[in-house]
Amino acid sequence: MPILVVGAAGYIGSHIAHALVERGESVVAVDDLSTGSSQRLGRLPLHRIDVTSAEAVGALSELMLEKQVDGVIHLAARKAVGESTREPLLYYSHNIDGVVNVAAAMAAAGVRQVVLSSTAAVYGESGEAPLTEDAPTNPINPYGRSKLVGEWVLGDSAAAYGLRAASLRYFNVAGAGDRALADRGLTNLIPLVVDAAQRGSAVEIFGDDFPTPDGTCVRDYVHVADVAAAHLAVLDRLRNAREPHRVYNIGGGRVERSRSGGRCPAGELPSCRISDGVQAPR
Structure with missing residues (x-):
């Protein structure tokens, strides 16, 4: 059955769309191209819809019914921490x-399964390592707070309308399954470093007095192909899920503690968080 991917022309969304195609799924790609690129989708048809617009509900429900969509993976969102503090609304x-x-x-079209791409920024500056799904949520910026509210919306909607939903929380995504799908946004650390190397300039490091071996922050990175695989695995699990909404942390599976057990503050790049507070779903 077809899977609708919202934000399919983005960095992570395009990897998910291609992973679905590779395993024989039919993909309905939706994106407004405000940050994504249609070139990432290759021959996959794109339905250009702004899911935040007043017309979105009608356009999406009609598309779901027309394509007989069986599930949704929703990734479309703004995600720059610094921008969120300047433009919270x-x-x-x-x-x-x-x-x-x-x-x-989904409620109007009778589609039941949805996976939301959320963020581990909902945990804020947690002192726990590793982070588990039961850790308190206390986001410290508008980006993290907006994503947490999105999770609440999805959870309440699932309970009220009979949906089966999951929210995936993760920090930093890196790598590419193909050169055409690479991350080109300079708000992410690795593209920023690569861009600086190509221009022959230095990368500015913010902070050298964190309680880590070299004084700088340590981050948790997950390869984008693994993040895509996690979305697909959770989508498959939803078909037999009993609970309306469940949260999964996605991470590299390693915990690196600093000498004093301290934490790096979550914030705008290139500030960092201690490596891996999160575990891959089981």
Whole structure:
């Protein structure tokens, strides 16, 4: 049955779309191309819809019915921490309205399974290592707060409308399954470092007094192909899920402690968080 991928032309979304195609699934790709690129989709048809718009619910529900969509993977959101502190209303409207409209369209079209790409930033500056799904959520910026509210919207919608939903929380994604799918956004650390290397310039490091072996932060990175695989695995599990909404942490599976057991603050790049507070879903 077809799977609708919202944000399919983005860095992570395109990897998920191609992973679905590779295993024989039919993909319905949705993106407004505000940050994504249609070139990442190759021959896969693109349905250009702004899921935050007033027309989104009708357009999405019609598309779901037309294509007989069986499940949704929702990735479309704004994600720059610094921008979220400068433009909090932009983040609350985009990241929450998008979830509201996708859930409303699913309820109208009778689609039951949905996986939300969330963020481990919902945990804030937790002192726990490793982080588990039961850790307290206390996001410290509008980006993290907007994503947490999106999770609440999805959970409440699942309970009310008979959906089966999951929210995936992870920190930093890196790598590429193919050169055409590479991350080109300079708000992410690895593209920023590569760009600096190509220009022959230095990368500025913010902070050298963190309680880590070299004084700088340690981050948890997960390869984008593994993140895509996690979305697919959770989507498959939803078909037999009993609970309306469940949270999964996605991470590299390693815990690196600093000499004093301290933490790096979550914040705008290139500030960092201690490596791996999160575990891959089982």
